[in-house]
Amino acid sequence: MLIKNFWSHNARQLGTVIGLVGLVLIFWAWTPYFLTISNLLNIAQQTSINAIIAVGLTFVIITAGIDLSVGSIMAFAGVVMASLLQADQPIYIAIILGLLVGAASGLVNGLLISYGKLPPFISTLGMMSVARGAALLFTDGRPISGFSPEFRYIATGEILYIPVPVIIMIVVYLIAHFVLTRTKLGRYTYAIGGNEEASLLSGINVKMMKTIVYSLSGMLSGLAAVLLTARLNSAQPIAGIMYELDAIAAAVIGGTSLMGGEGKISGTLIGALIMGVLRNGLNLLGVSSFIQQIVIGSVIIVAVLVDMALKKGKN
Amino acid sequence: MKTILELKNIKKEYPGVVALDDVSFTLQKGEVHILLGENGAGKSTLVKILSGAVRKTNGKIILFDEEIEIKNPKHAFQIGIGIIYQELNLIPHLTVAENIFLGREFSINSGIIDNQKIIAEAQKLLDELKVRINPQALIKDLGIAQQQMVEVAKALSLNAKILIMDEPTSALTENEIEELFRIINKLKEQGVSIIYISHRLDELFQIGDTVTILRDGKLVATKLISETTHQELIKMMVNRELKDQFPRVKPSIESELLSVENLTTVNRLSNISFNLKAGEILGVFGLLGSGRTELARAIFGVDEILSGKIRINGESVVIKSPIEAINYGIALLTEDRKTQGLILELDLQKNVSLASLSQVSTYGILSDTKERELSEKYISDLNIKTTGPQQIVRNLSGGNQQKVVLSKWLSSKAKIYIFDEPTRGIDVGSKVEIYEIMNRLTKEGAGIIMISSDLPEILGMSDRIMVMHQGRITAELSGEEASQESIMHFALGENYAN
Numbered sequence: 001m002l003i004k005n006f007w008s009h010n011a012r013q014l015g016t017v018i019g020l021v022g023l024v025l026i027f028w029a030w031t032p033y034f035l036t037i038s039n040l041l042n043i044a045q046q047t048s049i050n051a052i053i054a055v056g057l058t059f060v061i062i063t064a065g066i067d068l069s070v071g072s073i074m075a076f077a078g079v080v081m082a083s084l085l086q087a088d089q090p091i092y093i094a095i096i097l098g099l100l101v102g103a104a105s106g107l108v109n110g111l112l113i114s115y116g117k118l119p120p121f122i123s124t125l126g127m128m129s130v131a132r133g134a135a136l137l138f139t140d141g142r143p144i145s146g147f148s149p150e151f152r153y154i155a156t157g158e159i160l161y162i163p164v165p166v167i168i169m170i171v172v173y174l175i176a177h178f179v180l181t182r183t184k185l186g187r188y189t190y191a192i193g194g195n196e197e198a199s200l201l202s203g204i205n206v207k208m209m210k211t212i213v214y215s216l217s218g219m220l221s222g223l224a225a226v227l228l229t230a231r232l233n234s235a236q237p238i239a240g241i242m243y244e245l246d247a248i249a250a251a252v253i254g255g256t257s258l259m260g261g262e263g264k265i266s267g268t269l270i271g272a273l274i275m276g277v278l279r280n281g282l283n284l285l286g287v288s289s290f291i292q293q294i295v296i297g298s299v300i301i302v303a304v305l306v307d308m309a310l311k312k313g314k315n
Numbered sequence: 316m317k318t319i320l321e322l323k324n325i326k327k328e329y330p331g332v333v334a335l336d337d338v339s340f341t342l343q344k345g346e347v348h349i350l351l352g353e354n355g356a357g358k359s360t361l362v363k364i365l366s367g368a369v370r371k372t373n374g375k376i377i378l379f380d381e382e383i384e385i386k387n388p389k390h391a392f393q394i395g396i397g398i399i400y401q402e403l404n405l406i407p408h409l410t411v412a413e414n415i416f417l418g419r420e421f422s423i424n425s426g427i428i429d430n431q432k433i434i435a436e437a438q439k440l441l442d443e444l445k446v447r448i449n450p451q452a453l454i455k456d457l458g459i460a461q462q463q464m465v466e467v468a469k470a471l472s473l474n475a476k477i478l479i480m481d482e483p484t485s486a487l488t489e490n491e492i493e494e495l496f497r498i499i500n501k502l503k504e505q506g507v508s509i510i511y512i513s514h515r516l517d518e519l520f521q522i523g524d525t526v527t528i529l530r531d532g533k534l535v536a537t538k539l540i541s542e543t544t545h546q547e548l549i550k551m552m553v554n555r556e557l558k559d560q561f562p563r564v565k566p567s568i569e570s571e572l573l574s575v576e577n578l579t580t581v582n583r584l585s586n587i588s589f590n591l592k593a594g595e596i597l598g599v600f601g602l603l604g605s606g607r608t609e610l611a612r613a614i615f616g617v618d619e620i621l622s623g624k625i626r627i628n629g630e631s632v633v634i635k636s637p638i639e640a641i642n643y644g645i646a647l648l649t650e651d652r653k654t655q656g657l658i659l660e661l662d663l664q665k666n667v668s669l670a671s672l673s674q675v676s677t678y679g680i681l682s683d684t685k686e687r688e689l690s691e692k693y694i695s696d697l698n699i700k701t702t703g704p705q706q707i708v709r710n711l712s713g714g715n716q717q718k719v720v721l722s723k724w725l726s727s728k729a730k731i732y733i734f735d736e737p738t739r740g741i742d743v744g745s746k747v748e749i750y751e752i753m754n755r756l757t758k759e760g761a762g763i764i765m766i767s768s769d770l771p772e773i774l775g776m777s778d779r780i781m782v783m784h785q786g787r788i789t790a791e792l793s794g795e796e797a798s799q800e801s802i803m804h805f806a807l808g809e810n811y812a813n
Contacts, residue, residue, distance in 0.1 A: 184672045184679045191669060194658035201617070201655055202670040202723065203641035261660050
């Protein structure tokens with residue numbers, strides 16, 4: 001039984017890895033440039049923002065919730081931070097404030113869901129619009145552009161040939177993996193998503209845990225804002241539209257169940273990489289962006305169909 | 316009278332359990348046939364077979380002189396068997412008429428629903444029953460009694476010749492019950508036969524023609540209501556051999572652990588007072604709707620308490636959440652392990668440590684080693700049959716799942732244990748093991764409140780027995796003075812005792 005469990009658990013992970021490797025091989029066959037170090041690093045860098053947002057969504061989705069507001073929160077946190085940078089505030093102050101704006105927006109989501117008893121879909125749908133509006137209002141609809149090279153280093157810099165955003169992404173994934181697998185917060189995240197009633201009756205502070213998880217998701221959106229603003233050398237109030245869907249897709253392709261209680265941070269990374277490889281490969285092949293959307297949508301659907309088939313086999 | 320349905324030697328086996336054994340049953344045209352028995356006597360299995368929800372293992376079903384096999388619920392409807400469950404199956408935001416004809420809507424040629432006709436037909440059915448319900452009213456705006464009438468109308472629209480009603484009066488007021496009985500009598504006149512399940516003895520004498528008593532999956536007797544008495548029915552329901560399945564060893568009972576005074580809650584409980592001493596097992600017996608589970612939830616801080624006092628070790632406490640209850644050393648083993656006790660997709664080790672993660676973590680970081688050691692301790696202590704700490708609890712048997720829940724609370728170092736139906740759905744061997752654990756707990760100075768609807772268990776394991784009926788305590792009996800009959804009397808709310 002144990003061995004069977006081991007296989008069914010890892011078959012899921014293996015499936016996504018095989019999918020990723022398969023995609024890489026296909027693109028490599030079509031366009032040899034695809035499998036060069038510089039292009040791979042390029043993919044990793046392009047993936048980093050979606051991958052970081054997807055970490056927050058993985059937590060949220062494991063609790064059987066959803067967060068639709070991440071893209072808007074990212075835009076809002078980005079413009080607040082950019083305005084501080086332009087006002088010649090120290091970079092670290094601006095970044096911390098960006099993260100705080102994100103976390104605070106997430107906190108509001110969490111409070112509305114836990115204490116206001118709103119369905120997560122509604123609360124975060126509302127926040128999606130509120131944060132977007134706040135970003136537009138804050139900048140009067142205009143982008144804030146032009147920052148110091150020190151700040152832009154976050155996007156352009158390299159450490160041992162590895163782009164800084166990729167390093168940040170790896171660090172976030174290592175921490176998130178540790179939190180999910182080795183801490184109380186992580187355990188309670190799975191427990192709440194697996195069975196909220198049983199968790200409550202086991203003495204878990206379900207409301208507080210959910211609030212923390214949504215705050216975390218908001219904070220990671222703030223972090224994504226730092227990377228995006230540095231990369232574009234500009235903070236745009238209309239940035240990040242539809243990012244929530246890409247992040248949800250990454251988590252779901254990676255095996256996180258929308259029903260809650262199941263998911264792995266490593267799966268989300270693979271999911272985000274699959275999205276990134278697809279975009280990059282299709283671009284290299286010169287496939288039109290219209291067709292790209294069709295391909296990506298189909299991949300999401302196929303991934304979840306395969307997931308469901310595997311689970312059915314398990315039971 | 317004409318026989319319309321005959322069950323011959325019906326047997327139903329589930330893996331490891333015989334739910335019905337050699338049960339025969341005859342239903343006459345136009346009679347109200349009562350099905351009586353304790354929880355687990357086999358009533359619901361019988362109903363499930365008739366409704367097509369499960370298939371019989373053996374035996375014959377003869378409907379209108381023809382042997383049939385009831386394949387599924389839809390098939391049951393087609394052959395004229397209608398069921399009104401305790402939990403009504405109506406869609407709240409649709410109208411009465413829409414509910415009655417759900418899935419069988421009349422349509423105007425190309426599939427457009429003919430609303431006028433649906434409403435008119437629904438009105439006709441309701442008129443036949445002489446009930447005043449607007450067919451265009453939304454179900455959610457109706458009371459339970461009216462919703463039940465809608466279910467009856469729906470069954471009639473399906474041309475039901477046999478109507479099964481499962482505890483139809485459990486949520487009704489006196490007047491509503493009168494109304495229901497009027498309808499039942501009307502249905503009888505029209506030649507509909509009714510299989511009626513209820514615990515309320517007074518009702519049975521009012522409405523029933525015949526009664527069949529089941530016990531432990533076996534047929535005890537079928538009698539005419541006019542030829543039996545309350546006493547005889549109770550005796551037939553509960554009388555059984557008490558084998559040596561209850562190894563209760565009574566330790567010395569010490570100081571008071573918990574006392575509850577005049578507890579009243581929003582849902583059901585009124586003026587509950589009792590106490591629990593260290594080393595004691597207090598049995599709480601009540602039938603469905605008696606408030607036994609609500610009592611557990613109130614003490615555990617889940618349901619809101621309106622008034623009353625709770626003392627733990629003599630100190631007055633206010634418990635507003637399960638977290639606080641656990642901090643006061645209370646543990647609740649819920650009635651339903653799967654939906655309330657376990658995280659089924661997590662492994663054994665993670666379920667065991669769930670209520671005591673602080674013990675296996677430092678600064679919020681979990682120690683896998685400590686966690687594994689904790690679970691291994693209970694695997695050997697409680698003799699849990701598993702492949703190891705990493706086994707997903709979904710794959711454990713019922714008895715072993717219950718032991719995992721127990722381990723969770725044992726590791727939280729609770730002193731007051733509330734067991735709600737501790738052995739439901741558990742095989743006999745594991746039951747005895749659970750009782751042994753209860754013995755050990757009380758020996759170590761814990762107190763146990765054991766809520767159960769299993770009479771032999773209550774009698775076999777309790778030092779003291781509290782009987783509940785409709786949210787009140789109707790009796791407190793010492794282990795010696797209690798008998799199955801006396802407990803059942805108080806549980807039925809009868810105002811006389813043996």
